[in-house]
Amino acid sequence: MSERRYRPDEIEPRWQALWESERTWEVQNDQGVDAAPQRGRADGGPPRSYVLEMLPYPSGEPHIGHLKCYSIGDAIAHFHRRLGERVLHPMGYDAFGLPAENHAIRTGVHPRESTAESIAAFQRQFRSWGISIDWSRELATDEPSYYRWTQWIFLQLLRAGLAYRREAAVKWCPHDQTVLANEQVDAEGRCERCGALVEVRQLEQWFLRITDYAERLLGDLDSIAWPEHVKTMQRNWIGRSEGAEVNFRCEELGVDYPVFTTRPDTLFGATFFVMAPEHPDVLRLAAGTEHERTVHDYVNHALTESNQERGNAERPKTGVPLGRTVVNPVNGEAIPMFVADYVLMEYGTGAIMAVPAHDERDYEFAIEYGLPIRRVVDGGEGLPYTGDGTIVDSHPKFDGMPNREALGAIVDWLQSEGKGHASVNYRLRDWLISRQRYWGCPIPVVYCDGCGLVPVPEEDLPVRLPDIDDYQPKGRSPLAAAEDWVDTRCPECGGRARRETDTMDTFVDSSWYFLRYCDATNERAAWDRAALREWMPVDQYIGGVEHAILHLMYARFLTKALKDLDLLDFDEPFRALFTVGMVTKDGAKMSKSRGNVVSPASIVERVGADTARCYVLFFGPPDQDADWSDEGMEGVHRFLGRLWRLAAETADAGDGARAVPELPVNAAGADLELLRKTHWAIEKVSSDLRRFAFNTAIAAVMELLNDCYRLREDVEPATQAYAVANAASLLFPFAPFVGADAFELLTGARVWEQPWPVADESLLEHEEYELVCQVNGRVRDRVMAPSDAGEAELVALCMAAPNVVSHVDGRDVVRQVVVPGRLVNVVVR
RNA sequence: GCGGGCGUGGUGGAACCGGUAGACACGCCGGCCUUAGGAGCCGGUGGGCGAAAGCCCUUGGGGGUUCAAGUCCCUCCGCCCGCACCA
Numbered sequence: 068m069s070e071r072r073y074r075p076d077e078i079e080p081r082w083q084a085l086w087e088s089e090r091t092w093e094v095q096n097d098q099g100v101d102a103a104p105q106r107g108r109a110d111g112g113p114p115r116s117y118v119l120e121m122l123p124y125p126s127g128e129p130h131i132g133h134l135k136c137y138s139i140g141d142a143i144a145h146f147h148r149r150l151g152e153r154v155l156h157p158m159g160y161d162a163f164g165l166p167a168e169n170h171a172i173r174t175g176v177h178p179r180e181s182t183a184e185s186i187a188a189f190q191r192q193f194r195s196w197g198i199s200i201d202w203s204r205e206l207a208t209d210e211p212s213y214y215r216w217t218q219w220i221f222l223q224l225l226r227a228g229l230a231y232r233r234e235a236a237v238k239w240c241p242h243d244q245t246v247l248a249n250e251q252v253d254a255e256g257r258c259e260r261c262g263a264l265v266e267v268r269q270l271e272q273w274f275l276r277i278t279d280y281a282e283r284l285l286g287d288l289d290s291i292a293w294p295e296h297v298k299t300m301q302r303n304w305i306g307r308s309e310g311a312e313v314n315f316r317c318e319e320l321g322v323d324y325p326v327f328t329t330r331p332d333t334l335f336g337a338t339f340f341v342m343a344p345e346h347p348d349v350l351r352l353a354a355g356t357e358h359e360r361t362v363h364d365y366v367n368h369a370l371t372e373s374n375q376e377r378g379n380a381e382r383p384k385t386g387v388p389l390g391r392t393v394v395n396p397v398n399g400e401a402i403p404m405f406v407a408d409y410v411l412m413e414y415g416t417g418a419i420m421a422v423p424a425h426d427e428r429d430y431e432f433a434i435e436y437g438l439p440i441r442r443v444v445d446g447g448e449g450l451p452y453t454g455d456g457t458i459v460d461s462h463p464k465f466d467g468m469p470n471r472e473a474l475g476a477i478v479d480w481l482q483s484e485g486k487g488h489a490s491v492n493y494r495l496r497d498w499l500i501s502r503q504r505y506w507g508c509p510i511p512v513v514y515c516d517g518c519g520l521v522p523v524p525e526e527d528l529p530v531r532l533p534d535i536d537d538y539q540p541k542g543r544s545p546l547a548a549a550e551d552w553v554d555t556r557c558p559e560c561g562g563r564a565r566r567e568t569d570t571m572d573t574f575v576d577s578s579w580y581f582l583r584y585c586d587a588t589n590e591r592a593a594w595d596r597a598a599l600r601e602w603m604p605v606d607q608y609i610g611g612v613e614h615a616i617l618h619l620m621y622a623r624f625l626t627k628a629l630k631d632l633d634l635l636d637f638d639e640p641f642r643a644l645f646t647v648g649m650v651t652k653d654g655a656k657m658s659k660s661r662g663n664v665v666s667p668a669s670i671v672e673r674v675g676a677d678t679a680r681c682y683v684l685f686f687g688p689p690d691q692d693a694d695w696s697d698e699g700m701e702g703v704h705r706f707l708g709r710l711w712r713l714a715a716e717t718a719d720a721g722d723g724a725r726a727v728p729e730l731p732v733n734a735a736g737a738d739l740e741l742l743r744k745t746h747w748a749i750e751k752v753s754s755d756l757r758r759f760a761f762n763t764a765i766a767a768v769m770e771l772l773n774d775c776y777r778l779r780e781d782v783e784p785a786t787q788a789y790a791v792a793n794a795a796s797l798l799f800p801f802a803p804f805v806g807a808d809a810f811e812l813l814t815g816a817r818v819w820e821q822p823w824p825v826a827d828e829s830l831l832e833h834e835e836y837e838l839v840c841q842v843n844g845r846v847r848d849r850v851m852a853p854s855d856a857g858e859a860e861l862v863a864l865c866m867a868a869p870n871v872v873s874h875v876d877g878r879d880v881v882r883q884v885v886v887p888g889r890l891v892n893v894v895v896r
Numbered sequence: 897g898c899g900g901g902c903g904u905g906g907u908g909g910a911a912c913c914g915g916u917a918g919a920c921a922c923g924c925c926g927g928c929c930u931u932a933g934g935a936g937c938c939g940g941u942g943g944g945c946g947a948a949a950g951c952c953c954u955u956g957g958g959g960g961u962u963c964a965a966g967u968c969c970c971u972c973c974g975c976c977c978g979c980a981c982c983a
Contacts, residue, residue, distance in 0.1 A: 072935095295900075295901090296901065296978075299899060299900055299978075300899090300978050303900095303980090306982065327982095327983070330983080341983090380897090381981095382981095409981045411981075411983090414983075415982075420983085426983070427897095427981090429983080492982080494979090494982055612978095685920085686908060686909080686921085686922095687909060696907085696922075698922055698923075699921070700922095702922055703921080705921095706920095708936095709936090754912085755912095758912075760910095762910085763909095763910065763911095763919080763920075765920080766909095767920080769919095769921075770919075773920090776938095837916080839915080839916045841915085841916085843963075844915095844962095844963060844965095846916055849916075870950080881963085882963065883963090889916080890916070890964090892915080894963050
């Protein structure tokens with residue numbers, strides 16, 4: 068036998084070069100304008116599918132997490148291609164963003180350069196990994212040819228009133244010197260990027276009206292095939308609450324203050340009223356009262372506190388009286404007003420009715436300040452009581468009713484009296500997209516002294532990001548320093564105007580890139596609608612669970628907004644989602660500071676890309692976190708070597724006439740056994756691929772290969788060639804280089820041009836099987852049983868099994884449970 | 897506190913619908929081949945008792961449903977994730 072060695076360093080570059088020169092993975096859009104074929108249409112050619120992994124943020128070199136994500140996506144893409152579908156599998160880069168700018172601040176290197184360098188590294192490695200990308204559609208969000216259309220989308224939103232500008236209390240990161248979206252502030256009130264404690268500032272900012280879509284963002288979750296935990300996270304984030312809005316009137320000022328409550332059934336128990344320190348009327352209310360000074364001080368103190376301090380539910384409740392009262396509309400009672408920082412301006416109306424008997428926070432406050440507590444729901448012992456019960460001491464109309472029932476009745480009554488109405492509240496806030504940073508997409512508006520805010524005309528797009536020298540954050544956008552750029556003409560009156568100097572949150576860029584891939588080179592429009600009809604929505608989206616809220620919510624929102632603007636034809640961008648688990652090392656997240664980073668490039672250099680790809684798919688279910696181990700990887704490497712060598716040996720031993728092997732007929736003995744194993748593996752890998760069980764799919768190919776080795780002395784050469792070629796074919800989606808090379812050695816053919824193998828039903832069946840014989844549920848013996856045996860025959864076989872006989876041993880047989888194809892359980896007493 | 901998930905050999909994991917627990921791989925042990933091997937091939941490997949046949953135990957703990965439970969139900973323990981002063 069010749070000494071053949073598996074040499075990934077020779078095999079892999081050869082196939083890379085072929086796929087690159089032949090542009091193997093490119094797909095064309097249909098050109099016919101009228102055709103605008105619907106996806107999957109019977110007469111529209113092969114079915115299509117759109118397989119997409121989240122685009123990477125190019126910073127430095129790709130890491131193992133990228134390798135895992137793109138190995139998953141690539142396996143799915145290959146599988147669908149070989150099932151006969153036309154697969155769109157593109158790639159791009161989320162190239163704007165803070166890290167590149169911070170790097171520029173440190174080194175002076177322009178973000179465009181460092182980003183381009185990183186993109187080049189990603190391109191190199193994606194090719195070396197053999198990811199089957201349609202490179203003709205490649206994009207980067209920092210290219211004017213891309214962000215031109217990001218700006219165009221902004222203008223459409225602006226015109227529709229979905230983008231707006233207002234002054235607001237916003238989250239400000241003192242380190243990065245920029246405002247942040249709510250979503251970019253973590254639970255401790257820290258900037259998600261740099262970890263600095265976030266402050267609150269009043270600033271004029273751009274917002275997108277995502278709250279208009281809260282109900283649809285929530286409801287449409289039911290229509291998409293996403294992991295339940297991601298849907299749950301989005302539901303929590305949207306935070307829908309049903310209740311009522313009720314007006315409390317301050318007679319002294321003649322102003323109505325609406326409050327939102329989820330418990331209108333407890334309205335009669337309201338004994339005081341609380342406003343948030345940020346409420347615009349707080350100072351006005353206190354003015355002229357003896358409390359003016361203390362309110363002023365309290366509000367000032369509250370506003371300077373960090374979110375972290377404010378957000379701590381554990382600390383004692385504080386607040387001060389406003390010296391005013393409001394009237395409870397249900398009973399005409401005047402109750403005192405307070406300002407307290409446990410009431411949030413961002414939620415509801417910034418004011419609450421306080422029902423200390425039935426709310427823990429109000430209770431705590433009432434105890435602290437000696438306020439009356441009035442029970443109106445009879446139920447469990449002790450106060451506060453937040454459970455259900457019977458309404459008491461409220462109003463003859465409602466007393467005695469179960470509180471859930473009273474809730475609706477009270478809302479109806481309020482509504483008929485004009486004192487309130489049913490209402491729904493959301494936790495979701497409008498999306499703040501202004502960033503006082505340089506490396507982002509310029510917001511395409513100008514400010515004219517005469518005309519005010521003027522959108523840049525679409526024909527003048529893109530508003531190009533100018534080059535600057537000084538990236539140092541100064542509390543306003545570094546762009547403000549580019550005077551030549553800021554000074555411009557008003558598109559309406561031609562007079563002097565100044566450009567908007569804030570840039571957009573990078574999440575805007577990544578909220579529509581999947582649309583651009585469908586028509587990536589279109590210079591006249593962001594997309595041709597027919598191109599979107601061909602590919603969208605994405606059939607399978609793949610990416611890290613860390614984007615469960617931010618990116619995935621924004622992309623859904625923008626898709627719905629664009630549909631409402633009649634710019635596309637679907638409501639949801641991603642039909643199915645798969646979330647990729649993290650790769651750790653020694654149980655911890657890989658990081659430079661820990662020194663536990665596994666570099667894909669060095670792994671590929673050492674053992675080849677196939678081993679690296681197969682291993683990240685083999686070492687556990689892909690949606691779970693998994694720990695990297697070099698030893699585990701060696702096992703996969705050995706397996707690939709075994710496959711390749713057996714393919715080479717089998718080819719060498721043949722007569723040189725290579726062809727895709729046909730299924731050998733009339734096989735028996737070892738030949739039949741190996742053919743059965745082959746078809747078992749075909750079935751197993753196919754079904755495992757459909758459920759993203761790559762680890763068990765690869766294990767099935769290992770089993771097949773183990774049998775090829777075990778039986779190789781006993782089978783015909785044709786049988787062996789058939790089995791090994793199928794092993795290579797099944798492995799191709801996970802290890803494309805070895806898969807293609809081994810298959811070619813045996814057959815002379817290109818494996819990716821072969822249809823995915825189909826298991827032969829007759830080979831999946833056996834004429835007999837091992838029947839498990841149980842006595843009282845415990846396995847006592849195993850006997851061979853004919854596959855077509857009836858229940859009576861199976862019982863007889865089982866009862867005759869030696870070890871069953873000894874366990875039954877004259878005891879009474881109560882019953883026999885037969886599971887054909889599996890077991891017989893004899894129940895004795 | 898609310899919501900979601902998880903707990904299986906020395907290790908990563910498998911068992912998809914309640915039906916042979918531990919596939920596959922790592923590690924370890926043994927054999928073969930070789931001048932040599934950190935190469936390759938073959939075999940063994942949950943724990944206990946036993947010469948063997950076989951028996952007993954075993955999926956975080958306890959209880960239950962069932963002919964049959966890793967899987968379903970209850971309960972407790974531990975871990976992970978998301979949300980959280982959200983009215």
